[in-house]
Amino acid sequence: MSASSLPFPVIVPMLRVPILKPMFLPFPFSLWPRTLLPPLFLRPTVVKFPPTPCRLTASVAVVVNPGLDRSDISYSRTTAVTRKPCVNLIQGLERVKEISRILRVRREIEELALTYYKQAYEHETFLHVTLQRKEILGGCCVLASCRQQRWPITVGTISCLLNGDPAAVGEVYQEMIKVLNIQAPTFSVTDVMEAHCQEYKVSPGHVPEELAEDSKGLTKRAIALVELAADSWIVTGRQPLPIMMAAVYLAWQSLKPNAQRLKMSLEKFCKLAKVQKSKTAGTRITEMKGMLYKLGKEIPWYKEVLTPDNVVSLVGDVLQHRFSLLRRALKSHELSLLEKCPAGQVNPSSAETSSSSDVSEDAGQTPVKSSVNAEKEKQGRDGDESLKSPSEESNPQTQELTQNWGKRVLFAPPCVVNAKRKRAERPPLHVTGDEEISDSEIESYIRTPQEARDFAMMQEKLFTSNNESS
Amino acid sequence: MDSSNDEAVDIIITNVVATFRTRCHLNLRTIALEGINVIYKPEVGKVLMKLRKPRITASIWSSGKIICTGATSEDEAKLGARRLARCLQKLGFKVRFSAFKVVNVLAVCSMPFSIHLVDFTKNNRPIASYEPELHPAATYRIKNIKATVQVFSTGSLTITGPNVQNVATAVEQVYPLLFECRKPLCK
Numbered sequence: 001m002s003a004s005s006l007p008f009p010v011i012v013p014m015l016r017v018p019i020l021k022p023m024f025l026p027f028p029f030s031l032w033p034r035t036l037l038p039p040l041f042l043r044p045t046v047v048k049f050p051p052t053p054c055r056l057t058a059s060v061a062v063v064v065n066p067g068l069d070r071s072d073i074s075y076s077r078t079t080a081v082t083r084k085p086c087v088n089l090i091q092g093l094e095r096v097k098e099i100s101r102i103l104r105v106r107r108e109i110e111e112l113a114l115t116y117y118k119q120a121y122e123h124e125t126f127l128h129v130t131l132q133r134k135e136i137l138g139g140c141c142v143l144a145s146c147r148q149q150r151w152p153i154t155v156g157t158i159s160c161l162l163n164g165d166p167a168a169v170g171e172v173y174q175e176m177i178k179v180l181n182i183q184a185p186t187f188s189v190t191d192v193m194e195a196h197c198q199e200y201k202v203s204p205g206h207v208p209e210e211l212a213e214d215s216k217g218l219t220k221r222a223i224a225l226v227e228l229a230a231d232s233w234i235v236t237g238r239q240p241l242p243i244m245m246a247a248v249y250l251a252w253q254s255l256k257p258n259a260q261r262l263k264m265s266l267e268k269f270c271k272l273a274k275v276q277k278s279k280t281a282g283t284r285i286t287e288m289k290g291m292l293y294k295l296g297k298e299i300p301w302y303k304e305v306l307t308p309d310n311v312v313s314l315v316g317d318v319l320q321h322r323f324s325l326l327r328r329a330l331k332s333h334e335l336s337l338l339e340k341c342p343a344g345q346v347n348p349s350s351a352e353t354s355s356s357s358d359v360s361e362d363a364g365q366t367p368v369k370s371s372v373n374a375e376k377e378k379q380g381r382d383g384d385e386s387l388k389s390p391s392e393e394s395n396p397q398t399q400e401l402t403q404n405w406g407k408r409v410l411f412a413p414p415c416v417v418n419a420k421r422k423r424a425e426r427p428p429l430h431v432t433g434d435e436e437i438s439d440s441e442i443e444s445y446i447r448t449p450q451e452a453r454d455f456a457m458m459q460e461k462l463f464t465s466n467n468e469s470s
Numbered sequence: 471m472d473s474s475n476d477e478a479v480d481i482i483i484t485n486v487v488a489t490f491r492t493r494c495h496l497n498l499r500t501i502a503l504e505g506i507n508v509i510y511k512p513e514v515g516k517v518l519m520k521l522r523k524p525r526i527t528a529s530i531w532s533s534g535k536i537i538c539t540g541a542t543s544e545d546e547a548k549l550g551a552r553r554l555a556r557c558l559q560k561l562g563f564k565v566r567f568s569a570f571k572v573v574n575v576l577a578v579c580s581m582p583f584s585i586h587l588v589d590f591t592k593n594n595r596p597i598a599s600y601e602p603e604l605h606p607a608a609t610y611r612i613k614n615i616k617a618t619v620q621v622f623s624t625g626s627l628t629i630t631g632p633n634v635q636n637v638a639t640a641v642e643q644v645y646p647l648l649f650e651c652r653k654p655l656c657k
Contacts, residue, residue: 429542444506
């Protein structure tokens, strides 16, 4: 079919196309019959409906109308549309701004977060993901820029703002860091402590005077408790929120340890301070009290009977003299270990650390020889040099101390102190992988024909009975 | 603490994952009917078969691809895979044991000292990452040997790698970095 045989003028797209000004169109463009429109109009990329006159002049090539002044423009320019930013990108950038303003971060942090978001959004890793994931990406960009600018914020806060799963936020965050090739330092619990303490509404204006506490004093005491807890294996590897809540609660009780405060439970305290209680905080409180009890026992001027329950009143003294109390507690612990076990059976820490004046000893150093030898005992190796002896074998207490370094040191992670019972290890098979395989052992994995028939019959009966019952 | 440098550290392999192909189509219903210790999962289109010695679990697909898990050494994995292939031969399939490959090795190891994870992460960024809110261990990825080491503050390590040699190399590489960040009781 040649161009001359067609009933309407054909404009060949590859050539230059004249443009008509819209005022000369007899009636609205959208009412033009399609057969009279040049093929160019049939291309969806060119025309946007309903078109306005100004759009027509900007982007569309229309019918040739001789007699008008026309300027020839190349086809690519006539069909070119100004690239607009993606709607989702614009919405995402707005969301990043909203999150930044809710958190009241500095302007530099907001701008950095917007830059990161734009870069990450256009990367292939995040370009075709769900909108939910893109929203999480926005939160992660804010998190990364806060961390780089040393603005303390936790992953939990971002998850809460996005109303998302912390695991999903973490996954997107790790991907984003890798894609953008940036480094963002993490915060320790003490860095976020100050911001966290401000959430607790226990200042003089919010609660009665006997329950009120100055925010600065509370923060200072709570930070000291967290630092002491970090030295005692309570903080490492744990979620920060329950630890912070436990520290604030104990700090608040210890600053004015009257009967009213000491009797108040964690739940009531959280209601008073208008914060949501964390279930794990109760466990952390117990662990912290245990740690304070071990140190409080060494206070020479305290003559009454000390228990983990009444140690809160001594928190101030414990924190003030913590280093010397720690030294004394370690020495007492070593002496008690020596009393429990005969000399030379279990290697206490005193031989390695008593020479140092500071208490900068490694809690993990004490089990160096014993744990490795415990491993050797487990595998039944010969040549165990120092620890095995008939008396030790017969004494379960010393055996337990030998195998579990958590029982030997003053402070150890709870997972080591209360170690789970290990599964009985199966003996290793000494094989090469190329052994002969006998038929008899393979036969044990295959049913006989009779067994197979019986099994099939049973399955059929079960299936029919299930159908009947349903 | 100098004596700890000379101590050997035991790496205990807990799982070896291996794959192989049978080069023939497998009828899963036949395997489920005539095999013992077999679990048929029609919803996912596979059959689980467990062997006693070595103690492995095999996931069998009708295409002939089989994944074996549960072995504690590469040789054990190979022996288990061959036994499984022989079993399928006995069931009547024209099995040819081919393309055997160990794809993943999981091992655990215990350092004789505890580790300060924050210091370890700071010293080894960006290879190491530590997000205590997400996971209690620091992750150390060694790209050249494709191994990942998860470091817990108690000194326990979990290492995954493509083979046993890479796992051992990963422990050798990471040991001095961990030794620098041993955790003191208090400052």
